[in-house]
Amino acid sequence: MRRPEQLIIVTMTIVLVCPQPALAPMESKARIAGTELQFVTIGPGTFMMGSDSGHGDEKPVHKVTIDYSFDIAKTEVTVAQFKTFVEATGYETDAERQGGIFYCPCPDQLGYARGRNWQDTGFDQTEDHPVCCVSFNDAKEFCKWLSQQSGHHFRLPTEAEWEYACRAGTTGDYAGDIRQMACFDMTAQGRTNPVAQKKPNPWQLYDMHGNVWEWCEDIYYWQYYNAPTNGSANLTPEVPAAGASRRVLRGGAWCSPGTSCTSSFRRPAPCAFKETGTGFRVVCCKSPAGAKSSVTVSPVNKATKFPARNSSSPSTVALTVGDIEFDFVRIDPGAFVMGNDSDYIDRYGWTYELPKHEVTIGYSYYMGATEVTLEQFDLFVTDTGYVTDAEKYGFAFTCMPDGAAWHYEMLINWRFPGFVQTDSEPVTHITWYDALAFCRWLSGKTGRDIRLPSEAEWEYACRAGTTGEYAGKLDEMGWCLWNSYFKTYRVAQKRPNAWGLYDMHGNVWEWVLDMWNPDANGPPSDGSARLTSPRYDCGITRGGSFGNPPWLCRSYIRMKTTLGPRAHYNNGFRLLMSLDSLQKIAR
Helix, strand or coil: CCCCCCCEEECCCCCCCCCCCCCCCCEEEEEECCEEEEEEEECCEEEEECCCCCCHHHCCCEEEEECCCEEEECCCCEHHHHHHHHHHHCCCCHHHHHCEEECCCCCCCCCEEECCECCECCCCCCCCCECCCCCHHHHHHHHHHHHHHHCCEEECCCHHHHHHHHHCCCCCCCCCCHHHHCECCCCCCCCCCCCCCCCCCCCCCCCCCECCEEEEEEECCCCCCCCCCCCCCCCCCCCCCHHHCCEEEECCCCCCCHHHCCCCCEEEECCCCCECCEECCCEEECCCCCCCCCCCCCCCCCCCCCCCCCCCCCCEEEEEECCEEEEEEEECCEEEEECCCCCCCCCCCCCCCCCCEEEEECCCEEEECCCCEHHHHHHHHHHHCCCCHHHHHCEEEECCCCCCCCEEEECCCCCCCCCCCCCCCECCCCCHHHHHHHHHHHHHHHCCCEECCCHHHHHHHHHCCCCCCCCCCHHHHCECCCCCCCCCCCCCCCCCCCCCCCCCCECCEEEEEEECCCCCCCCCCCCCCCCCCCCCCEEEEECCCCCCCHHHHCCCCEEEEECCCCCECCEEECCEEEHHHHHHHHC
């Protein structure tokens, strides 16, 4: 294997005393085995990050001061540059290891493409095109290799650095005329374009708008509250299972609409996500992007012990936000046998419910009496400007009424699910991340600790003291494929289980807090969530849905479900409120 030449960095610096970089930023170059990387030195400055007219995750607009210089690549990393890295190291990308990529949300290409990767994208590319089909993990490995070869520190830009460089002193949606600067859906002709073919921004950076999405260092949060204001990356995990935290993509891509190519637009994606529009550019600096975020993550369910069954807490609680009510039922401590001893094995050889095991829940908690409704979710969106994953990505995963022909469909989401809903029906097309964002919002609104239930808490509440496949007669309790006419129904229309919980069987699948594991071996036996996994792109939904046959609506059925970005047409959620938070409020 050819040994790469030593990386030579020629750095040219400027000293700035003004709040904006010099009008003619200095350039520097790096060379690896004959492949040249060009950089622009961006000086210190202050800018307003975010947008009042964009999505909710672009707010609030806030001042960021970057008091250091950094060198950012003039172009996105090209096929030739990435090829040099691969030839030198033998690296295999996530797409190559996992056997495929997502296509960008274009009408004629939407879906998962097996066998595609950065070398075979499905459209022609030269060595001067930006490399695509690369994940955050791939981009980090490229940076690590550059750093090892040079002795300098290469990394991805932070979100603040990226937006500062993209804006280049401008304050609008774009740093110039988007048609002259960007390769996007109206100018791209169905593919990437060679880098530096369009007009650069005022700081001589190319393709900051369009061509390929660019990975940033930051962990994605759906709003900027408590975000770093010094240019550093937000590296605090956004979710209870730290490994499932998502990263940020910026700038839009060749198949994106212009509205997704603005200076402030943000898109979340798992670290292993890759599609025909994901690429990156690099930053060279003296040291890693520094300070930790001030954002903290609420502690995950640690079972707080309470006296069994003689609690003075009310049996039901109603929380009101605005004029919308959220009803909860108290679930008392107890023990039950979780899972099922059947020998059901799927095509991957996974035994979903084996082995049966005893779980003891030594604390009380409040479970949502119903699934979260359209009206309740709309209140959250109206209050925050939140945009769901299905809306961000522009598509969702759905199927036909007969359960066959699963496919990706554009422009379906909780607002337009493909069937007519009333306000009192369960919200659908919800990802795990959407559900967690809702829980954080409602916790802030009410002062209570509200979250998703653990898998054990969910099954204990679903069974309600029963030991069979269902907690009663399914036709009386649940909406499934055989009685639903392939649509949702108003919550609490069927009979509740013995503990007063509605639609635990059917209507919509319900997210739980746990990460996916292929079987029940080694789960917590105290009711807490299992937050470790061999892979962090899949979680668990429970209870079946209107689109499933009865056997998928049983009390013990576990469904492996992608956390995001792929939203399923029949996924919703139910809330859990800790008794501890209620008692603290009462005191």
